Amino acid sequence: MSSQNSVIEEIREQQKKAFATMTPKEKLAYFWDYYKMHTIVAIIVIVFVVSFINAYRSSKPTAFYAVLLNADAYEDNAAAANAWNEGFMEYAGIDPESNQVNIDTSIGISSGGGNQYEVANRQKMMAMMHAGDIHAIVANTETFEIYARLAYFYDLNATFTEEELAPYADLLYYTDGAAFDADTGDTLEELDAAQEAVYSMVIDHSDPASMEKPVAVGVRIPQAGNKLGDSGYYDYISEYDYTFQGYPSEIVIGIPVSVENPKITLQFLDYLFADNA
Numbered sequence: 625m626s627s628q629n630s631v632i633e634e635i636r637e638q639q640k641k642a643f644a645t646m647t648p649k650e651k652l653a654y655f656w657d658y659y660k661m662h663t664i665v666a667i668i669v670i671v672f673v674v675s676f677i678n679a680y681r682s683s684k685p686t687a688f689y690a691v692l693l694n695a696d697a698y699e700d701n702a703a704a705a706n707a708w709n710e711g712f713m714e715y716a717g718i719d720p721e722s723n724q725v726n727i728d729t730s731i732g733i734s735s736g737g738g739n740q741y742e743v744a745n746r747q748k749m750m751a752m753m754h755a756g757d758i759h760a761i762v763a764n765t766e767t768f769e770i771y772a773r774l775a776y777f778y779d780l781n782a783t784f785t786e787e788e789l790a791p792y793a794d795l796l797y798y799t800d801g802a803a804f805d806a807d808t809g810d811t812l813e814e815l816d817a818a819q820e821a822v823y824s825m826v827i828d829h830s831d832p833a834s835m836e837k838p839v840a841v842g843v844r845i846p847q848a849g850n851k852l853g854d855s856g857y858y859d860y861i862s863e864y865d866y867t868f869q870g871y872p873s874e875i876v877i878g879i880p881v882s883v884e885n886p887k888i889t890l891q892f893l894d895y896l897f898a899d900n901a
Contacts, residue, residue: 687723688888693763695857697729704855705729715895733767756882760889764861766868768876772799777841777878783886795844797829797876801837826870842878843893851896
């Protein structure tokens, strides 16, 4: 046993002497040849640990999640949503150490079937809405009305007091509740015909008197004088004179009925209009 130890010690001494006479480049090559696998394993372990720690730190409960459908998140306005995350947390008194806020501008959905990306977006939204994870949906009139006709949004007049809605009394968005139970048919042709009929209607969504069963399902957000309107996300609506059902398209925000605490969305709306910063 002792002879074996002496041989090992002699080998180590020879390695030390050889290592001492090497150039820096030769030392690096020597190290890589003998410790390559150790180094790779160590790097993998470090990356895994760092990733785990970052994931753990970032996996905070989401106190508020808003989806801005069909928002044009160009480079010059993409920073707005990130600023709102922090700004709204402070405005609503949300603890950033234990909660997070997410303003999602990445989802685009058209009125048609769309491509695989849009299909995935729809599935993602449906899953999150059913789970109550989306607190607010913002969209152009056409897209918003698609969800409104499916009875996906709270009736704001039945959810909030007159005092709470007072700042937005002139901005309420109405849809006709009579359409919720309308028969659209069973065949694909009948469904297409029903959808075509929707587009051919002339409806003023700011006027409840024009509807059989008006339901206030959203708030229309002007394209100036508030954070969202001034952000540039929906400038294409006015730039291209988009219309829907005979009237100019607008920005509308609604609260999915699956949300347990709809008042946090009203706080977000208040934040968008506060100080116009």
